[in-house]
Amino acid sequence: MVERSEGATTNFYERVYRAVCKVPRGSVVTYGQVAVYLGSPAAARAVGYALHNLPPETDVPWWRVINAKGGVSHKGRGAQADRQYELLRGEGVVFDEEGYTNLRAYRWLPGDEVAFD
DNA sequence: ACGGTGACGAGAT
DNA sequence: TATCTCGCCACCG
Numbered sequence: 001m002v003e004r005s006e007g008a009t010t011n012f013y014e015r016v017y018r019a020v021c022k023v024p025r026g027s028v029v030t031y032g033q034v035a036v037y038l039g040s041p042a043a044a045r046a047v048g049y050a051l052h053n054l055p056p057e058t059d060v061p062w063w064r065v066i067n068a069k070g071g072v073s074h075k076g077r078g079a080q081a082d083r084q085y086e087l088l089r090g091e092g093v094v095f096d097e098e099g100y101t102n103l104r105a106y107r108w109l110p111g112d113e114v115a116f117d
Numbered sequence: 118a119c120g121g122t123g124a125c126g127a128g129a130t
Numbered sequence: 131t132a133t134c135t136c137g138c139c140a141c142c143g
Binding site for chain 3: 012013035040041042043044045046047049050053
Binding site for chain 1: 122
């Protein structure tokens with residue numbers, strides 16, 4: 001269900017997917033960050049909802065989107081969270097015992113991909 | 118058309 | 131500093 005992401009008129013979802021696709025491998029962004037990027041800083045929840053409705057075969061790197069605390073949400077709820085951790089670790093993102101990562105180090109800033117140190 | 122929901126976030130206690 | 135509460139936005143039945 002809910003596979004209206006492709007060619008659908010619901011632009012918000014597509015904007016979210018489009019934004020997430022820009023996140024390079026090994027970097028992460030927060031829901032709120034995506035919301036701001038889309039022009040709706042208060043739509044963080046909507047962003048999460050958009051990603052939630054993504055089909056399993058999507059090309060969108062949904063796992064690169066985490067919460068503002070630096071950890072994945074819905075953790076402990078199922079394989080989804082565990083899978084997200086695995087995918088991120090597979091890209092070099094390191095998490096501590098609390099399940100949080102250093103956003104200052106991994107957060108991707110649009111247009112700032114070359115700048116570092 | 119209405120109310121409830123949810124992969125969030127920031128401020129208040 | 132850790133927890134709790136309230137507010138946001140878009141979506142579903």
